[in-house]
Amino acid sequence: MKYLLATSLVVGSLATLAPAAQARDGIGAGGAAALGVLGGLAVGGAIASSANNGYYPGRPVYRAPPPVYVEEDYGPVCHFERRRTIDPYGDVYIRRVRVCE
Template sequence: MKHTIFAVAAAGLVAAALPSTAQARCDGCGVAAGVVGGLAAGAIIGGAIANSQPRYYEPAPVYVAPPPPPPPRRVYVEEGPVCHVERQRFWDGYGWRSRRVEVCD
C-alpha cells in the first residue's frame, strides 16, 4: 500500500511540474504549480507515514478493593533499670584521674 501511495504522489508531482498548453503564456505559474504539487505530495506522504505506525491501546482500568489494614501491633515494653553516666575519680598510683562509668539503679 505504501508503494502505491508513493507512486501516485510521484506521478502527481511530475504531472504538476510539467507545463500544459494553457499555461504556456503564464509567467510564474510553473512555480505556483510546483509549490502546490509539493504541498500535495507532502500531505500524501506524511499521511502515509503517520498511518503506518503501530497503535498502542491502553488497557482497560481494573478496579480492586484496597487491602485491609494490618492488625494493630502490641508492643510490650519491659521496665528495666534506669541507667546514667557518672564521673568517678580514682587513684592510678601516680595521681587522681577521672573516668566515665555507667551506673544502673
C-alpha cells in the first residue's frame, strides 16, 4: 500500500511539472512523446517491482523445540564388587561379583 501511495505521489508531481518543463525548455511533440514513454516505463517498472517479493524465501522462523520427557529407569541399580573366596584346597581367589540393590 505504501508503494502505491508513493508511486501515485510521484506520478502526480510529474504530471504537474510536465507542462512547465515543456513551456520553459521548448520540448516539441516528439520529445514529449519520448518523455511520456520513458516515464511510463519507469512508473510501470516501479509498480511491477513493488509486487515482487524477491528471489529468496522469507526470513527463517525459529521455534522452541518440543519438550522432551525422560523416563527414569526405576530398575535395580547394579555394580560389581571384588570378593575374596577360598576354594576347598585353600587357594585364595578374588572374583568379581555383580551386586544389585
